[in-house]
Amino acid sequence: MKKAQIGYYRRSSRLKFDSSHSTLRLVEMASQFLRSTNSRYVAGVLAALGAGSAVYTLTPQQLQAKSEVDAATIKKIEEAYAKLNGPEGAKCKSLLKKHLTKEVVEKLKTKRTKVGATLYDCIRSGVYNLDAGVGVYAPDAEAYTLFAPLFDKIIEDYHGFSPKQKQPPVDLGEGKTKEFPPLDPKGKYIKSTRIRCGRSLKGYPFNPCLTQDNYLEMEGKVKKAFSEYSDKELKGKYYPLDGMGKDTQKQLIADHFLFKEGDRHLQYANACNFWPKGRGIFHNNDKTFLIWVNEEDHMRIISMQEGSDVGAVLDRLIKGVRGIEKQVPFSRDDRLGWLTFCPTNLGSTVRASVHIALPKLAARKDFIEICEKLNLQVRGIHGEHSDSVGGVYDISNKARLGLSEYQAVKQMYDGVKKLIEMEEKQK
Ligand SMILES: Nc1ncnc2c1ncn2[C@@H]1O[C@H](COP(=O)(O)OP(=O)(O)OP(=O)(O)O)[C@@H](O)[C@H]1O
Ligand SMILES: NC(=[NH2+])NCCC[C@H](N)C(=O)O
Known part of the structure; x- marks a missing residue:
């Protein structure tokens, strides 16, 4: 009979798990089972607590019997x-x-x-x-x-996506990037442009259910996939967070390349278990093409550069996504599109943004309302939940689901174009 193995129970720390069933939850279920039964398993668990670690076996039937919510x-x-x-x-x-x-x-x-x-x-x-x-x-x-x-x-x-709707088929915008020439060719308003998308590796649950072994295994798979990039522009190196110097990490975050650490929304979602194991960043030499590994999502694929050439940023993202999807299969749902940890990122998973200063418009009390009406989301310049610095905002498409990747970029493009027109007319 197939058995689930339960391992590494350490006093005072969370239950850490390493098994063929590979989920933290399975261990919690198993541990509840062990705690709630009067059998010899109790003695076993107590012995394990005393010893600091132990390995146990339970049959799937035993686990199933306890699988209801406690x-x-x-x-x-x-x-x-x-x-x-x-x-x-x-x-x-x-x-x-x-x-x-x-x-x-x-x-x-x-x-x-x-x-x-x-x-x-x-x-x-x-x-x-x-x-x-x-x-x-x-x-x-x-x-x-x-x-x-x-x-x-x-x-x-x-x-605004009803239960009856379906995510449209993938349209990354191949052959259409010329529709997105620089939004601000003279560089009066836009400092930089970034487009990112998220991907989840097929066969793995999301953060709270991943074990340390899962993280390391996934990191290994994506590292192998990066190493297959032969394109000159995309080629780069993977930098694991585990072992990265604090100064390097800080600088990468300050320069908008790397994810922040200690996001309480993620922490309370149990998304930071075993941090920094299995987490890291891949980037090309110019830091215009980057991949975040195992932060909020299994992968975040990012293209960014200074200025406002949205078409060029999208071209590079498309190349990167096409390159990596040949190597690793991703989870996609017929209705919800690409699957992500947070429901705000489902569907196209695309957030296309500009860092932009619009001094006259931003001084208006209804600035946020204006943006919302254009389906735009406003953030500060150090990302979500941060404030604007020096009047520079991060403005992006708000919706990611119910529209294709191309349409998501277009939502940002058309909206920001309108904002610039308004800024120029504003007294
Ligand atoms: N247009 C841009 N130019 C330069 N940096 C940007 C731009 N847009 C976002 N960033 C930077 O990317 C980093 C990540 O931002 P943030 O976490 O808000 O967004 P995200 O990666 O889209 O993910 P999420 O929506 O899950 O938070 C931050 O440092 C942010 O300043
Ligand atoms: N990075 C994200 N998934 N952002 C969207 C939501 C973030 C956070 N959970 C909140 O509700 O404010």
Whole structure:
């Protein structure tokens, strides 16, 4: 009979897992089983706690028997609902709070995905971060369907994408990049342009369910894929975060190339387990083509450069995506398109942005409203949840789902073009 192996239980630290079933959740299930049974396993676990580490075996049937959601998790879900709707949550404006109704809680609190994720795993980040705009993450792909009564509402609210809609077929914009000549040829407003997309490796769940072994294995796979780049422009080197000097890391972040560390939204989503293992960045010599490994998503593929030549940035991104998808298969859903950890990034997964200064327009009280009407999202210059510095904003397309990659870039392009026209007319 096939057996699931459970390993490395360390006192005082989280349960670390290394097995053929490869999920943190499986271990939690197993550990609950061990704790709740009166059999000899209890003695075994106690011995393991004393010894610091041990290896156990359970049959899949034994694990299955305990796969329902335990009372403690159900209680946490109910408390989360109470927190969001009690005095502490009074100022919370997240989509989680809006759509996690009592009815949704009742319907979903006893469900568990095949790899063991519960509703609590989806909402944890937004329950701890009451200032979140969205507040949910999908611990694995199945969560989007199993917990659809919550995700569908949030997805519809954020992207305007109804449960009946389907992500259109992939259209990266091949052959159409000439439609995006420089937005600001004289360089009066735009400092730089960046287009990124996200990808998840087929066969792996998202962050909270990944083990250290998964991270390292995935890093190995993508590293191998980068090494296959033969294109002169894209060729580069992979820099693992584990072992990277703090100064180098800081500089890469300050220069907008590398992801930040310690994002509390990700931390409370359990997305930073085993950090920095398996995380890193690949980039070409000019740092115009970059790939983030195992931060929020398994991969973030990025093309960026100074100035406003959107077509050139998109051309390079297309080349990069086409190159890597030959090497590693990605998870795609018929309805939701490319699958990502956060529902805001589903579908095309494209965020096309410019760093732009629009002094007259940005001084208007309705600046954000103007941008929203153009389907644009406004951020500060050090990324999400940061502030504008020196009047420079990060302006991008807001929707990523329900439109193709090409259309997502066009949303940013047309919107920013309009903003520049308005800036020039503004008294
Ligand atoms: N047009 C741009 N030019 C230069 N840097 C940019 C541009 N757009 C974004 N960046 C930089 O990219 C980094 C990552 O930004 P941020 O985290 O907001 O976005 P993201 O990578 O699209 O991911 P997410 O939406 O998941 O946060 C930041 O340092 C940010 O300043
Ligand atoms: N990087 C992202 N996925 N951004 C979107 C949401 C981020 C965070 N969870 C929030 O709700 O504010």
